[in-house]
Each structure stands twice: as structure tokens, then as C-alpha cells.
């Protein structure tokens with residue numbers, strides 16, 4: 210599930226050079242809406258639930274929900290960083306294996 214930003218809690222990371230969720234998202238999916246000054250996910254379908262933004266947010270403003278396929282043993286989500294790409298191997302609770310590769314920001 211894509212990240213859900215609590216607009217009442219998010220303060221746009223005022224005082225930071227760049228919002229922490231924006232700088233940490235490996236998929237470059239988050240940006241700051243100029244009008245609301247709140248974080249927004251530009252492409253929810255591309256979020257792979259890595260939870261980095263959830264952990265980075267100092268306001269506790271971001272919530273994600275794991276898809277049910279990852280909810281129980283033996284489900285795994287395994288990242289592999291390499292050069293300008295990150296590859297994810299997703300093993301669902303039914304043993305189905307899927308692989309996704311995304312470009313990094315840098």
C-alpha cells in the first residue's frame with residue numbers, strides 16, 4: 210500500500226534542507242506539494258513498502274500498510290542494491306516469487 214501522509218502531523222520538515230522522507234525514498238516517489246507544504250507520493254503504485262519514509266519522518270506522519278501477501282511466514286521482501294538500481298525479490302506467503310527493479314535517484 211502506498212504511504213499515507215497525515216496532513217495534520219506533517220510540517221513539511223521545516224528547518225531541513227530537504228524533507229527527510231523525500232531524501233530517503235529510494236524510488237524518488239515523494240515530493241513536497243508547494244501549496245500545502247506537505248509530502249505527497251507522486252506514484253503510489255510504484256511504492257514497494259520499504260518503510261524508509263515511515264522510519265525517517267520525525268513527526269510520525271507517514272503510515273503504510275503491508276499487502277497481505279507479505280503478512281505471514283514465509284513471506285519475504287529482499288532488497289539488492291547494485292549500481293544505479295535496486296532490485297527487490299518478493300516471496301509471497303504462497304511461495305510465489307516476483308522480482309522488481311527500479312532506478313535509484315542518483
Ligand code: SF4
Pocket residue numbers: 212233234235236237238239250255256257258259260261262263273
Ligand atoms: S515506503 Fe519506501 S518506496 Fe514507498 S514511499 Fe516510502 S520510502 Fe518510498
Ligand code: SF4
Pocket residue numbers: 214218219220221222228229230231247248265266267268269270271
Ligand atoms: S518526513 Fe514527515 S514531516 Fe517531513 S515532509 Fe515527510 S511526512 Fe512531512
